[in-house]
Every structure is written in C-alpha cells, then in structure tokens.
Amino acid sequence: xxxxxxxxxxxxxxxxxxxxxxxxxxxxxxxxxxxxxxxxxxxxxxxxxxxxxxxxxxxxxxxxxxxxxxxxxxxxxxxxxxxxxxxxxxxxxxxxxxxxxxxxxxxxxxxxxxxxxxxxxxxxxxxxxxxxxxxxxxxxxxxxxxxxxxxxxxxxxxxxxxxxxxxxxxxxxxxxxxxxxxxxxxxxxxxxxxxxxxxxxxxxxxxxxxxxxxxxxxxxxxxxxxxxxxxxxxxxxxxxxxxxxxxxxxxxxxxxxxxxxxxxxxxxxxxxxxxxxxxxxxxxxxxxxxxxxxxxxxxxxxxxxxxxxxxxx
Numbered sequence: 001x002x003x004x005x006x007x008x009x010x011x012x013x014x015x016x017x018x019x020x021x022x023x024x025x026x027x028x029x030x031x032x033x034x035x036x037x038x039x040x041x042x043x044x045x046x047x048x049x050x051x052x053x054x055x056x057x058x059x060x061x062x063x064x065x066x067x068x069x070x071x072x073x074x075x076x077x078x079x080x081x082x083x084x085x086x087x088x089x090x091x092x093x094x095x096x097x098x099x100x101x102x103x104x105x106x107x108x109x110x111x112x113x114x115x116x117x118x119x120x121x122x123x124x125x126x127x128x129x130x131x132x133x134x135x136x137x138x139x140x141x142x143x144x145x146x147x148x149x150x151x152x153x154x155x156x157x158x159x160x161x162x163x164x165x166x167x168x169x170x171x172x173x174x175x176x177x178x179x180x181x182x183x184x185x186x187x188x189x190x191x192x193x194x195x196x197x198x199x200x201x202x203x204x205x206x207x208x209x210x211x212x213x214x215x216x217x218x219x220x221x222x223x224x225x226x227x228x229x230x231x232x233x234x235x236x237x238x239x240x241x242x243x244x245x246x247x248x249x250x251x252x253x254x255x256x257x258x259x260x261x262x263x264x265x266x267x268x269x270x271x272x273x274x275x276x277x278x279x280x281x282x283x284x285x286x287x288x289x290x291x292x293x294x295x296x297x298x299x300x301x302x303x304x305x306x307x308x309x310x311x312x313x
Contacts, residue, residue, distance in 0.1 A: 003240050004252045006271035008263040008278075009210065009221065010034040011236065011256035012049050019254065020275045021238070026254055029278045036074030036119065037261040038082065044263075044274050045082055047075040054084060055281070056097065057274070062281035067102060069093055071113065074261075076120040076127070083120055083127060088113050092120070092129060092154060106154055112138045116145075121171025123179065124194070127154040128161065130168040130181070141167075145185060161196050170221075170261070174213035176243060182208040182220070189220055191243075202246055204239055212264035218243050221259030222251075238262070 007021040008029075016033030019026050036047040046055045052072050054065045069086035076083045081097040090113065094104035108115050108131075116132035116139075132141040133148030141148065149165035162168075166185035173179055178199065179192040184207050191200040210221025222237045236259045240249040265271035 003217070003250050004219075004238060006265040006268055007212070007219070007238070008037065008265075008271070008274065009238065009254070009259055010037050010046065010261045011254075011258055012260045013258055015256045016049070016258065016260075017256065018046060018278065019256070020271075021252070021254075022271070024252060026252075027275075028255070029275065030282050035072065035260045036076075036085070037263050038075050038077040039263050039274075040077040043077060044277070045075045045077050047072045047084065049073075054082060054095070056082070057277050057281055059277070061284075062277075063097075065095060065097070065100070067093070067095060073118045074120045076122070085117050085120060085129065087117055090115050090117060092117065092127075108134070108157060109136070111136060111140075114138055114140055116141050116167075119169050119171055121173070123151075123153075123161070123171065123173060128152060128171060129154060130165075130171060132167055149183075151181065162192070169209045170211040172211040172213060174218075176213065176216070180211050180213070180218065182211060184209050189218070189241075200246065202241065207258075210238075210259045210262040212262040213243075214264045214266060216243050217241065217249060219262055219264060221262060223258040 002024055004021050010018050012033050012035050017028050018030040018034050019028055032048050032050040034046050035049045038045040043058045048055055054075050056063050070088035073085040073087045081095045083094050086093055090109040091105055091107045093102055096103040114135045117129055119130045121128050130151050132145045135141055146166045147164045149168040150160040151162040152160045165183050168181055169184050170182040181190045183190055187203050187206050187208055189202045189208055192198055204220055204222055207223040208220055209223055212219040218241045220239045222239050224234050224236050235253050236256050237251045237253050239251040242249055
C-alpha cells in the first residue's frame with residue numbers, strides 16, 4: 001500500500017475540484033471548485049464553492065441543495081441533514097434534508113465576511129468552528145489576521161477554546177487522542193491535548209490547510225503560494241508526517257493550486273465505493289447538462305428555420 005493511497009481531497013478556486021489518490025495516481029472526480037468534505041455512515045457531502053451548493057451522495061444517487069447561504073466553505077453531516085458555513089453572511093446554518101429548510105442558524109456579525117468563518121468540527125461532542133477573527137467590518141482580516149483567529153464552540157462564542165491563531169483551518173480530532181489544527185498563515189500544524197494544551201508545533205513551509213490521520217501518519221494539505229510565480233510553488237502538495245518522530249515521510253504533488261480538505265479511508269473497498277458513487281453522479285449530471293444544451297440547440301435551430309421561411313430564403 002502506498003502512503004497516499006485511498007484519499008479523496010478537495011480544491012477550491014481556479015483549477016479546483018474533487019480528486020482521488022490511489023497508487024500515486026490522481027484522478028479528477030468533479031472539476032467544480034470545492035471546499036469542505038464530510039463523511040458519515042452511508043453518505044458523503046461536498047461543499048461546492050463554485051455553485052454554493054451542498055452535494056449529498058449516497059448508495060442510491062445524489063442530490064444538490066441550495067439555500068439562503070453565500071460563499072460556502074464547509075459542511076458537516078448530521079443524522080437529519082448537515083451544518084454548513086456561510087462565510088459571506090458570517091453564519092453557520094443547519095439544514096434539514098427531509099424538510100428542505102433551515103433548521104437553525106447562528107449569525108455572528110451583520111457585516112459580510114467580517115469574521116471569515118471557515119471550518120467546522122466536533123470537539124467534546126460540541127459543534128465548533130474556526131474563524132480569522134471577530135472583526136467589525138467587512139473583510140477586516142485583510143492584512144490584519146495575525147494572531148486574531150480562534151476556535152470556538154457554536155454555543156459559547158464569548159470564551160474561545162483556542163485563540164491567538166493566524167488564519168486557522170481544519171479541526172481534526174484524531175484516533176491518537178490529540179486535537180490537530182492548521183495555523184495556516186504561519187504554515188504551522190498545531191497538536192493539542194483534548195484539554196487544549198499545546199503539545200507541539202510543526203512548520204511545513206507553506207499555507208497549511210486540510211488534515212487527515214491514519215495509522216500514526218498525519219496528512220497535511222500544502223497549498224501553493226498566491227504571491228509567487230515560481231513553478232515549484234504553483235502546485236499544491238499533500239505531505240505525510242510520522243506523528244511519533246514528527247519527521248516527513250513523503251509528499252505528493254497534486255494537479256491543483258490549493259487544497260481545502262482531506263478524507264482518508266482505512267478500507268479500500270469503502271474508498272472505491274465512494275469514488276464510484278461520485279463518478280456515477282457526476283456522469284449523470286453531465287448527461288443532464290448535455291440534454292439541456294441539446295434541447296436549447298434544437299430550439300435555436302427551429303427558430304432559424306422559421307426565420308429563413310419568413311425571409312424567403
């Protein structure tokens with residue numbers, strides 16, 4: 001088994017999408033820029049940034065949900081539906097799939113994208129989120145995010161669990177009993193006890209975002225720099241670290257500029273199942289799109305024919 005086998009990862013912005021990795025081969029499953037991913041028994045959710053949609057896939061097929069949110073960054077599955085981050089409106093929303101409606105919402109600022117809320121997680125059975133800071137104006141974090149970020153419970157935003165962070169992302173409670181977090185602006189990965197005591201900091205030399213853990217190995221997304229044109233910095237990478245020695249095991253270059261989220265599978269059959277389900281859904285979506293375009297083309301062709309008759313051609 002290769003180190004980077006059985007990973008599904010997402011990439012936002014230009015050149016983004018959803019990708020799978022097996023035998024060191026990267027396959028694009030969906031070319032729509034995507035942020036958060038969430039896996040639960042029998043279902044997988046994707047936060048499609050390009051269309052502000054949540055794509056929910058299961059064994060029977062898939063469904064896309066759109067609602068009163070903007071600039072979706074993350075999704076977290078629940079029994080009844082999912083939570084999502086609406087970054088532009090500074091909100092976390094709860095969506096009921098059966099009722100197709102908002103079941104709960106928490107808005108933290110009236111100013112658009114002032115906190116830059118981005119990632120969701122469950123810590124001590126509580127829903128929590130990361131944000132760049134509690135700024136009081138739209139995009140107040142621009143050039144002002146160093147040490148202003150935090151991790152907070154959705155139910156107690158007055159008392160951060162962690163603060164003094166710089167553009168934090170990716171809340172991971174791993175099977176080794178530690179909490180991991182990306183301090184993205186500094187390029188650091190932080191390891192905490194579950195009582196929020198900092199144990200170790202590791203710098204990976206770039207913008208860290210996207211975490212996964214398997215068999216003592218921590219996988220980290222390393223996004224390309226947005227501020228350089230040097231070729232070696234224009235592709236993102238996934239880097240694997242041994243969490244006992246904190247040494248780098250290996251890294252793999254991926255065909256996109258940024259990484260947002262990582263899903264890692266212990267069971268190859270489960271990995272292949274979800275790759276298949278995503279591909280089947282995307283094929284169906286593509287065929288539906290083609291049919292729609294063919295119908296529009298046929299309509300335009302008929303209009304042209306009628307115009308020719310009218311003009312006497």
